[in-house]
Amino acid sequence: MKKLLLVALVALGGFFVYRQVQADRAEQDLWTEATDPVPASR
Template structure:
Protein backbone atom coordinates (compact mmCIF):
# COMPACT_ATOMS: atom_id res chain seq x y z
CA UNK A 1 0.00 0.00 0.00
CA UNK A 2 2.82 2.42 0.83
CA UNK A 3 4.51 1.78 -2.51
CA UNK A 4 1.27 2.53 -4.34
CA UNK A 5 0.93 5.79 -2.45
CA UNK A 6 4.54 6.69 -3.20
CA UNK A 7 4.05 5.98 -6.91
CA UNK A 8 0.85 8.03 -6.95
CA UNK A 9 2.53 10.99 -5.24
CA UNK A 10 5.50 10.76 -7.61
CA UNK A 11 3.17 10.68 -10.64
CA UNK A 12 1.25 13.71 -9.40
CA UNK A 13 4.48 15.57 -8.78
CA UNK A 14 5.77 14.74 -12.24
CA UNK A 15 2.49 15.83 -13.83
CA UNK A 16 2.58 19.12 -11.92
CA UNK A 17 6.17 19.72 -13.01
CA UNK A 18 5.36 19.03 -16.66
CA UNK A 19 2.38 21.39 -16.53
CA UNK A 20 4.49 24.11 -14.91
CA UNK A 21 7.17 23.77 -17.58
CA UNK A 22 4.57 23.87 -20.37
CA UNK A 23 2.96 26.97 -18.84
CA UNK A 24 6.35 28.69 -18.60
CA UNK A 25 7.12 27.87 -22.24
CA UNK A 26 3.72 29.17 -23.33
CA UNK A 27 4.35 32.40 -21.41
CA UNK A 28 7.78 32.81 -23.05
CA UNK A 29 6.28 32.16 -26.48
CA UNK A 30 3.56 34.73 -25.85
CA UNK A 31 6.07 37.38 -24.75
CA UNK A 32 8.30 36.60 -27.72
CA UNK A 33 5.36 37.12 -30.06
CA UNK A 34 4.19 40.28 -28.28
CA UNK A 35 7.65 41.84 -28.31
CA UNK A 36 8.63 40.66 -31.79
CA UNK A 37 10.37 43.55 -33.54
CA UNK A 38 8.53 43.19 -36.85
CA UNK A 39 8.18 46.95 -37.34
CA UNK A 40 11.97 47.46 -37.21
CA UNK A 41 12.32 46.09 -40.73
CA UNK A 42 9.87 48.69 -42.07
CA UNK A 43 11.81 51.77 -40.92
Protein backbone atom coordinates (compact mmCIF):
# COMPACT_ATOMS: atom_id res chain seq x y z
CA MET A 1 0.00 0.00 0.00
CA LYS A 2 2.83 2.42 0.83
CA LYS A 3 4.52 1.71 -2.51
CA LEU A 4 1.31 2.50 -4.38
CA LEU A 5 1.00 5.81 -2.52
CA LEU A 6 4.63 6.64 -3.27
CA VAL A 7 4.18 5.86 -6.97
CA ALA A 8 1.04 8.01 -7.07
CA LEU A 9 2.83 10.93 -5.41
CA VAL A 10 5.78 10.67 -7.80
CA ALA A 11 3.41 10.56 -10.79
CA LEU A 12 1.50 13.58 -9.48
CA GLY A 13 4.75 15.49 -8.95
CA GLY A 14 5.89 14.62 -12.47
CA PHE A 15 2.59 15.83 -13.87
CA PHE A 16 2.92 19.21 -12.15
CA VAL A 17 6.51 19.59 -13.33
CA TYR A 18 5.40 18.79 -16.88
CA ARG A 19 2.59 21.37 -16.72
CA GLN A 20 4.99 24.03 -15.39
CA VAL A 21 7.48 23.33 -18.18
CA GLN A 22 4.70 23.62 -20.77
CA ALA A 23 3.49 26.91 -19.24
CA ASP A 24 7.03 28.32 -19.20
CA ARG A 25 7.53 27.31 -22.83
CA ALA A 26 4.25 28.96 -23.85
CA GLU A 27 5.20 32.16 -22.03
CA GLN A 28 8.63 32.16 -23.69
CA ASP A 29 6.98 31.74 -27.10
CA LEU A 30 4.75 34.75 -26.39
CA TRP A 31 7.73 36.87 -25.35
CA THR A 32 9.66 35.80 -28.44
CA GLU A 33 6.73 36.71 -30.68
CA ALA A 34 6.24 40.05 -28.93
CA THR A 35 9.89 41.09 -29.06
CA ASP A 36 10.87 39.84 -32.52
CA PRO A 37 11.63 42.68 -34.92
CA VAL A 38 8.92 43.25 -37.50
CA PRO A 39 10.21 42.66 -41.02
CA ALA A 40 10.16 45.74 -43.24
CA SER A 41 7.23 45.95 -45.68
CA ARG A 42 8.05 45.97 -49.36
